Amino acid sequence: MPLLTVSNLDLYYGAVHALKGVSLEVDQGEILTLIGCNGAGKSSTLRGISGMVRPRAGTIIFDGQSIAGLAPHTLVQRGLVHVPEGRGIFANLTVEENLDLGAFTRHDKAGIATDRERSLTLFPRIRERLKQVAGTLSGGEQQMLAIARGLLAKPKLLLLDEPSLGLAPQLVQTIFSIIREINKQGVTILLVEQNAHMALGVAHRAVVLETGTVAMSGRASDLAKSDEVRKAYLGHG
DSSP states (O other): OOSSSEEEEEEEEEOOOEEEEEEEEEEEEEEEEEEOOOSSSHHHHHHHHHTTTSSSEEEEEEEEEEOTTTTHHHHHTTTTTEEEOOOOOOOTTHHHHHHOOOOOOOOHHHHHHHHHHHHHHHOOOHHHHTBBBGGSOHHHHHHHHHHHHTTOOOSEEEEEOOTTTOOOOHHHHHHHHHHHHHHTTTTTTEEEEHHHHHHHHHHEEEEEEEEEEEEEEHHHHHHHHOOHHHHHHSSOO
């Protein structure tokens, strides 16, 4: 059974019809990536799933239960964690305080300590900067902190929105190798990423969105070879 099943999702911002009947499944243990041009509905799909925006229609089944209409913090408690585009860190708090807030819905002290250690092992730069005010970190370090904080919520499913946005190419490589490692440790990932080449390289399967609808889906390796995808998203025919 898939960990997440989204069926016929319709989502509006005022009069703007952002998602038009989007359906997708994320299987336990995989990385599924959403690719598409700006405005295709990738981030809107994540926001609809995580309760940041309430869908107008459609069903969302997560871990066997319907979650459409539930508040974001309730979904975090159930293991659905969203690391938003733009990172959303608390700039005036320290790195350590940001990490603590990732675990705010949890009460298992030993488990939190284990997950904190695991996050700091994944992100050694964050370990070096625990006492630093988060707003003084570089963009790449802020992205690492946002993902590390998300991991402290103990996700079954991690929604990652544009993790490589605005980062230097070398850091993009680092972030993607960490995404792969997080997945190896058992976290299922739904990834939205502008860098289609990197996204298709790390994902098991991919869904292509065009103007709020699903245009194509399949194995990431197959889509990476498709002429249509190569022309539209990978910059070569």
